[in-house]
Amino acid sequence: MRHFDCEKPGSIGATIAAYIAHADTTLHDALQRLDQTGGGPLMVVDDTGRLVRMVTDGDIRRLLLDGRDQSAILDALPPIAPVTARMTTTLAELSAMFETAQVTAIPRLDDAGVPRLLERRDNAGAVLLSTPHLGGLERDFVQQAFDTNWIAPLGPQVEGFETELAQYSENGHVAALSSGTAALHLGLILLGVKDGDRVYCPSFTFAASANPIRYERAIPVFIDSEPQTWNMSPKALERALARDKACGALPAAIIIANLYGQSADMDALMALADAYGVPVLEDAAESLGATFKGRKSGSFGTLAAYSFNGNKIITTSGGGALCGDDGDMIERARFLATQAREAAAHYEHQTIGFNYRMSNVLAGIGRGQLKVLDDRVRRRRAIFEIYCEALNDIEGIDWMPEPNGYFSTRWLTAAVFNDACGLDRTRILNGLQSVGVEARPVWKPMHRQPVFEAYEFEPHDDGRIADQSVSDNLFNGGLCLPSGSNMDDATVYKVCEQIRYWAKG
Numbered sequence: 001m002r003h004f005d006c007e008k009p010g011s012i013g014a015t016i017a018a019y020i021a022h023a024d025t026t027l028h029d030a031l032q033r034l035d036q037t038g039g040g041p042l043m044v045v046d047d048t049g050r051l052v053r054m055v056t057d058g059d060i061r062r063l064l065l066d067g068r069d070q071s072a073i074l075d076a077l078p079p080i081a082p083v084t085a086r087m088t089t090t091l092a093e094l095s096a097m098f099e100t101a102q103v104t105a106i107p108r109l110d111d112a113g114v115p116r117l118l119e120r121r122d123n124a125g126a127v128l129l130s131t132p133h134l135g136g137l138e139r140d141f142v143q144q145a146f147d148t149n150w151i152a153p154l155g156p157q158v159e160g161f162e163t164e165l166a167q168y169s170e171n172g173h174v175a176a177l178s179s180g181t182a183a184l185h186l187g188l189i190l191l192g193v194k195d196g197d198r199v200y201c202p203s204f205t206f207a208a209s210a211n212p213i214r215y216e217r218a219i220p221v222f223i224d225s226e227p228q229t230w231n232m233s234p235k236a237l238e239r240a241l242a243r244d245k246a247c248g249a250l251p252a253a254i255i256i257a258n259l260y261g262q263s264a265d266m267d268a269l270m271a272l273a274d275a276y277g278v279p280v281l282e283d284a285a286e287s288l289g290a291t292f293k294g295r296k297s298g299s300f301g302t303l304a305a306y307s308f309n310g311n312k313i314i315t316t317s318g319g320g321a322l323c324g325d326d327g328d329m330i331e332r333a334r335f336l337a338t339q340a341r342e343a344a345a346h347y348e349h350q351t352i353g354f355n356y357r358m359s360n361v362l363a364g365i366g367r368g369q370l371k372v373l374d375d376r377v378r379r380r381r382a383i384f385e386i387y388c389e390a391l392n393d394i395e396g397i398d399w400m401p402e403p404n405g406y407f408s409t410r411w412l413t414a415a416v417f418n419d420a421c422g423l424d425r426t427r428i429l430n431g432l433q434s435v436g437v438e439a440r441p442v443w444k445p446m447h448r449q450p451v452f453e454a455y456e457f458e459p460h461d462d463g464r465i466a467d468q469s470v471s472d473n474l475f476n477g478g479l480c481l482p483s484g485s486n487m488d489d490a491t492v493y494k495v496c497e498q499i500r501y502w503a504k505g
């Protein structure tokens with residue numbers, strides 16, 4: 001693993017100091033410094049240590065050719081705002097910045113504006129949260145799409161992908177779509193959700209679970225998590241349903257999300273939904289490959305959505321699918337996803353449609369990925385086991401539980417770092433980031449998101465003070481660790497060493 005900052009095991013602090021030059025440094029001295037740093041750019045700072053600009057040997061050469069003397073100071077250079085990163089910039093965003101700006105180093109500013117230098121070659125060795133992991137066959141399927149000129153949002157690869165995904169996921173029918181969000185949106189429409197309806201949704205999830213509720217101008221009601229699964233709390237759901245039934249305001253649908261590769265308690269949740277006659281839309285974006293009591297996650301609700309975004313357990317680079325047993329509903333989804341074009345030679349429309357279909361090229365990637373899905377599940381579970389075993393002596397790490405009868409894919413290894421045991425989640429997060437390891441806080445609850453905070457929230461424990469809900473507690477200490485199936489054991493152990501170091505406090 002590469003290190004690209006100081007204050008950590010294997011510190012390169014001395015090298016960092018060599019990159020900083022005060023604005024009154026002479027051109028001669030700056031050239032000498034650049035010689036020592038192997039030509040890497042210097043960070044020019046003012047009296048307060050704030051970054052003014054970057055300077056390369058090319059900048060100095062131009063000044064000298066312009067007739068400046070070597071005794072002139074760096075202040076003579078025109079100020080040019082440098083491309084900078086913040087402490088919150090993710091490693092993936094950094095990679096994109098290096099690519100766009102075509103620079104070899106980017107200063108990262110702390111809250112006081114003091115820079116530290118991140119070099120492109122170091123970022124290249126970063127350990128990312130979850131990256132695509134191709135098998136051997138994706139290219140062949142994509143090649144077929146090229147060979148047959150099916151470069152369209154329909155074609156044999158789309159049909160093949162739908163059939164194979166239906167088989168794998170134990171669903172009668174599948175519509176391949178452009179994203180998991182599109183699948184959730186169409187799912188709500190097909191369940192009849194409309195303007196002003198209430199829709200239950202977990203608070204502890206990604207915003208894409210909740211956003212489609214607002215696309216239809218329906219009203220989200222956020223339901224807390226339970227500690228056993230981190231997913232929707234049956235206790236909170238039951239309370240909300242009973243209360244809403246009493247005032248004639250039952251929801252039009254319930255979205256149940258299955259986070260980090262693990263199903264929610266579908267026995268309890270489905271029994272409640274059935275008892276109150278409310279249809280369920282499963283958000284299985286993160287749980288393809290997981291099972292609950294032997295049955296595939298994403299086969300319980302009336303409809304379910306999967307995501308094939310680049311960070312998911314398998315990917316089509318971007319894509320999703322809507323699944324279910326009702327063939328008419330899935331056929332309607334395909335219709336709505338292709339601009340609701342009626343069967344007429346001319347373009348006839350009676351309904352508002354969407355451009356949500358998956359392309360035939362991307363479906364080819366998906367077919368190849370499906371072939372290796374079970375291998376990817378095995379590897380992610382093995383990575384989780386390494387984290388648990390290597391860190392089991394650190395008191396206060398509560399791994400996401402996997403109750404009896406559940407089979408999680410461990411899409412992301414997630415744990416709560418307990419501050420009562422002296423573990424500081426933010427310190428660990430920032431520490432990992434500073435040595436090129438991408439971790440992320442678990443999802444910030446929707447009822448805490450500025451865009452959703454005005455909506456109702458039903459906590460797991462009635463009468464709990466509002467900021468101590470289960471989802472709040474998960475968020476306060478929760479972290480997702482690098483979990484990509486293409487990580488080797490040695491890398492996972494190195495991440496563990498770093499966690500151990502930053503956990504020490």
Ligand SMILES: Cc1ncc(COP(=O)(O)O)c(C=O)c1O
Binds near residue numbers: 205
């Ligand atoms: C829980 C959850 N729901 C929905 C989505 C949306 O999927 P997509 O990114 O394919 O639109 C994602 C992933 O991004 C997710 O993690």
